[in-house]
Amino acid sequence: MSRRIEKVDVCIGNLDKGTEWVIERLKEEFPDLKGQRWGCLGNCGECYKRPFLLAEDRWLYEAATKEELLEKIRPDLNIVDSSK
Numbered sequence: 001m002s003r004r005i006e007k008v009d010v011c012i013g014n015l016d017k018g019t020e021w022v023i024e025r026l027k028e029e030f031p032d033l034k035g036q037r038w039g040c041l042g043n044c045g046e047c048y049k050r051p052f053l054l055a056e057d058r059w060l061y062e063a064a065t066k067e068e069l070l071e072k073i074r075p076d077l078n079i080v081d082s083s084k
Contacts, residue, residue, distance in 0.1 A: 003076045007034040009054045011041045017051035018066025025070055030077055 008026070010019040015037070023035040041047070041054050051069045052062035055076070063069035 003055070003059065005055045005059070005073070005077050006032065007036070007056055008073070009036050009038055009041060009057070011043065011047040011052075012037050012039055014047035014052060017047075019051050019053060019069070021066050022051065022053065022070045022073070026073070026077070029074075033077070 008023060010023060020037075023033075027033050027035065043052065043054075043060070046052065046062070050062055050064055051066050052060060053069065053073060054060055055073065059076075061069060061073045061076075063072050
């Protein structure tokens with residue numbers, strides 16, 4: 001099922017798990033994607049365990065590695081390219 005994901009948020013406590021890298025890769029592929037860093041996304045304690053992203057303020061994506069996280073969220077991105 002494809003979701004219309006145009007925005008992903010990351011917790012600053014999770015950046016060392018590779019979430020910044022994931023957003024950079026996604027923005028290369030989907031330039032219109034909006035990404036924002038937050039002090040806390042409400043997943044207290046989880047941000048220190050594994051990489052995760054919050055998409056559209058409602059869908060939580062988490063994985064064991066940053067590469068797995070990238071592959072997990074990529075199929076659900078459904079961004080209309082505004083340059084076309």
